[in-house]
Amino acid sequence: MGEEKYEVDEIIKELVETGKGVKEILKEMKNVSELMVDLAYSAILFNNDELAEEVKELEEEMNKLRYQIEIRTMVAARDPKDAGKLEGILRIAAAAERMSNAADSMADIVLRDIGLHPVVRDALKEAEEVVDRVIIGKDSKLAKKTVEDLRKNAKYGMDIISIKRGKNWIFKVDDSEKINAGDTLIVSGFKENVKALREAN
Amino acid sequence: MGEEKYEVDEIIKELVETGKGVKEILKEMKNVSELMVDLAYSAILFNNDELAEEVKELEEEMNKLRYQIEIRTMVAARDPKDAGKLEGILRIAAAAERMSNAADSMADIVLRDIGLHPVVRDALKEAEEVVDRVIIGKDSKLAKKTVEDLRKNAKYGMDIISIKRGKNWIFKVDDSEKINAGDTLIVSGFKENVKALREAN
Structure with missing residues (x-):
């Protein structure tokens, strides 16, 4: 209970500080x-269990956002007529959460390892392009390189879908973005390139 | 009922013909x-109601895919142990449908015009980049142009997210793809470019 209370305070504090609408x-x-x-x-x-774990973290992020949008909506409603017009936003938030829960159940199926094998796994061997998670080590020579350096490198050229830095996600990654030690990269590319990136890390 | 039966036959026919796994x-x-x-x-x-309508069409596409994956899974199960291992696929299909239903409820909120106005609409006026739907007219001068022509044109340069051609969707659009009369384009770009594209259509 105490911990939950603390989290709620944090979420509201963030909302007030950032002034997000x-x-x-x-x-x-x-x-x-x-x-x-x-x-x-x-x-x-x-x-890939690691990707499934990231989905579970994003689910928590979505819970936070749902909470924030509900707070904003409640504060904006000044009278019943006004509230009626705002009600759609609460419904959107509920739908967003259902969407997020559905993705979360997919992640659970992967993590619990139930029944994905005979038909899906065989097909996996053929896959040339993969999506994967790479966490940049603290002495990694990849740190301080830019996204563009990674994208265009012949050995491990690949697409960087998003970066998690601390508690924050960068969803639209800029070519000029510098990679830091400790960053979590979600990458997509050819199997051998992802392997080379892991080895260079 | 009769119509539904026909649809199911069609879905199975497509599955057999394409050999999709x-x-x-x-x-x-x-x-x-x-x-x-x-x-x-x-x-x-x-x-944007038009985008919401496309979501509703995609929901039907998802229903079809769910049906097809269930059929494939059932056919692949030869004994109870085997079926146990395949069960995860049915769960994935169910989660995919929940996800799709959630997107569908968002579309309904837009189409029924409930309560989106006071907070969201004001912010809309500031938006410089939009996502929109453009249906290529039968005598349009845009027909026969390639995706690259549209993407790089100074007047209406924009991103083409996907193309619906007849009943089929092209999700990863190639630069060399020729645009046909009757195609539905889902585009994203600056407001004035989308407007110029509409005028050129």
């Missing part, structure tokens, strides 16, 4: 939902 | 889910 929160929800869907299916298609 | 169907589900999520949120953010 409904529109900003909706945009963040869009980013979180899109990444969750991508990662949930990729976790299944590549039988 | 579980992996292929999962990949299609991934594409459909990703586009649904993108369009559902975009429909909300830009208060």
Whole structure:
């Protein structure tokens, strides 16, 4: 209970400090939902537990966003007529959470290892392109390189879908973005390139 | 009833003819889910009924895919142990449908015009980049142009997220793809470019 109370305080504090409005929160929800869907299916298609774990973290992020959008909506409603017009936003938030829960169940299927094997796994061996998670080590020579360096490197050229830095996600990754030690990269590319990236890390 | 029976026959016929396996169907589900999520949120953010309608069509596509993956899974199960291992696939299919239903409820909120206005709509006016649907007219001068022509044209340069051609969707659009009369384009770009594209159509 105590811990939950603390979290709620933190969420409200963040909301007040950043001054995020409904529109900003909706945009963040869009980013979180899109990444969750991508990662949930990729976790299944590549039988990848690490991607499934990221989906579970994003689910928590979505819970936070749902809470924030509800607070914003409640505060904006000044009378019943006004509240009626705002009600759609609460419904959107509920739908976003259902979407996120569905992605979360996909992740659970991967993590619990139930019944994905005979038909899906055989097909996996053929896959040339994969989606994967790479955590940049603290002495990694990849740290301080830019996203563009990684993208264009002949040995491990690949697409960087998103970066998790501390508690924050960067959803639209800029070419000029510098990679830090400790960053979690969600990458997509040819199997051998992802392997080379892991070895260089 | 009669019509539904016919649809089911069609779905099975397509499955047999294309020889699609579980992996292929999962990949299609991934594409459909990703586009649904993108369009559902975009429909909300830009208060755009046309995008919401596309979400509703994609929901039907998802129903078809769910049916196909269930059929493939059932046929693959030869004994109870085997079936146990395949059960996860049915759960994935169920989760995919829940995801798709959630996107569908977002579309409904837009189409029924409930309560999106005071907070969201004000923010809309500031939006410089939009997502929109453009249906290529039968005598349009845009027909026979390639995707690259549209993408790089100074007047209406924009991103083409996907193309619906007849009953089929092209999810990963190639630069060399020729645009046909009757195609439905889902585009994203600056407001004035989308407007110029509409005028050129």
